[in-house]
Amino acid sequence: GIPICTIAAFLGLLVTYRTINVISLAGVAFAIGMTLDNSIVVLENIHRHLDEGRSRLDAALAGVTEVWPAVLASTLTTMFVFLPVVFVQQEAGQLYSDIAVAISASIFVSMLIATLVVPAACGRLLVRSDGKQAAHGAALGRRYIGLAGRMLSGTPQRLGVIALTVGLAALIITTLVPDAEYLPEGEEKKIFARLIPPPGYNIGEMDKLIRNLQEEFIPYVDADADAYDRGEIPIPPIIAVTAYASPDFAMLIMETHEQRHIDDLLQITSEKVSGFPGLISFATRGSIFSSNFGGSRSINIDISAPDLQTLFETGLKIFIRSREVLEDPQIRPEPASLTMGQPMLEVYPDWERAAELGFDTADLGYLIWAFSDGAFVDEYYKGDEKIDMFLFSTQSRNADPTNLENLLVYSPNGGVVPLGAITNVRETVNTETIRRIDGVRTITLSVIPPRDVPLERGLEIVRGEILDKMRAAGEIDPSVTLRISGAGDQLDATRSALLGNFVLAVFISYLLLVAIFSHWGYPLIILTTVPIGISGGIVGLAILNAIGANLDIIGLAPIQQPFDMITMLGFLILIGTVVNNPILIVDKTLRNVRDNGMSNFDAVVDAARTRLRPIMMSSVTTVVGLSPLVFNPGAGTELYRGLGAIVLFGLLFSTLVTLTFLPALLMQVLETLDRFGWRMATPATGDSRPAA
Known part of the structure; x- marks a missing residue:
């Protein structure tokens, strides 16, 4: 199925008019490890029925019939969590969409292969195992079942597992989440x-x-x-x-x-x-995503004021304070000079005298242009080439600019007079350029924090320790307006959009599970594994950076993976992938209670036993498929290494949670409902849907 699903990923990119680039290829690579999950679940279940004595055809039919709702649920949740990405308008959202298309297309085709191709092939080719091949797996299964039995045997044990898991996840999320960056710079x-x-x-x-x-x-x-x-x-x-x-x-x-x-x-x-x-x-x-002057890490401070002197004084104060507080940041002012030190000549017309000599406003302005930078005359076309023509005075080409008032001009009434006879020329200093934003005079300071200061922390320092403190101390005039833009502003906007879309993705997943399980309660049990899987991803990123910082010990270049917006996409992917294994456990437990009349304890233990092998196999294949993207250095890997680490370690942690925390929680919920007589209704026996 891997070649077919890989082709499907490229077809998805083609249909949606995407290009093949580093990001979209990363999506294809991520999908390779995930496409085997559905086939493993179906194949293992068919194999189990075959080992129980059924014929190949009966085993294929029974195996796929039993798990297809779980396969459908896991596939749809994986695909639909990407739906909110469409509404992220920032640059990061455009990058997300390439990964989303590649993964969604391949996962959808993998479901078709698992439910159509795999059963057909098993009905013709699958043979019953001789028992020797599964000896080691059976031994592992017995050890796990023994552990699960002790863990589920009493309320204190179950509550202990639940409390320990939830407490550990909460501790990780509250203490290990690093400060964020906007986009990776790219290893130019x-x-x-x-x-x-x-x-x-x-x-x-x-x-x-x-x-x-x-x-x-x-x-x-x-x-x-x-x-x-x-x-x-x-x-x-x-x-x-x-x-x-x-x-x-x-x-x-x-x-x-x-x-x-x-x-x-x-x-x-x-x-x-x-x-x-x-x-x-x-x-x-250099950066592959934005300008080569710190665009992906630039905190732009837009300083606006009605008075030029106040504007430049404030800009210089903030420039100096930023250097002191941030300890040698890179700062680029725009305009380049923060002083009113550019020598200038201001020409003030003497309108009464000019009128006596026949000069009007247009004539006088045109005359001064010709004496300085040149007066535009017309456009001349030479074939397809357009040439602008300017008029210059021969007197001013090599003259001292301070001698402007002594240059001779011809008056419309006849005669020659010096320019100083009809104007007053004053020497002054001013700014070379005036920049405006929304019509207001503005200076922009592009502050790039040191590399050991994340953008989020740098933004907090600029706002709290520089701008707010300067305001409070009266160092910034009340008429001055300050605004944060650039990557700092984009970080806030993108993170807010991601948070809203993350909540929307969880809600969409919940509605899908409700529709498939035909009940509102069981999906909530499944979704409790999402924040715990996220905590595993956070731990994985911390481990990656801890190991990467010490790679020089073995002669490799150290790496530092920032917590950027592409890395955060891993949390969105985890919503759709973390729930896959819990769906198998919950679905099998409800079938055991409904179809086989098992007790809660036996139903949960049997579900854990029968689903142990597909859970372990799918987790191993996914981890192996993701490992090269995370641990293999190469050009462009810094773009998706963090995303891969979040997904890889999140899945590892969620696998452990599925085999420990989830059975304990499911057992505790079922026991509590029985105790109060609130058992959730399940479909009638024989219904092919999952229990509800």
């Missing part, structure tokens, strides 16, 4: 460094600065990586180093040979660019 091997000068620098000075910096890195192009590892050279080998200069900023772009050297190169570059006094400097890693 590129470093982008910028130098922003104060007003007064020209392109010659900026070019000289960036070329000198480039010369420091050029000797290490195609250097020996082993030499750097041995400490023989101070800079890791790089593929190329490119420099660019303009009057406003200078930029240096480098790419390493080895991915494991990227953090070292970033630190070295940051130290070098910070050595230029008076310049704003920062260096960031």
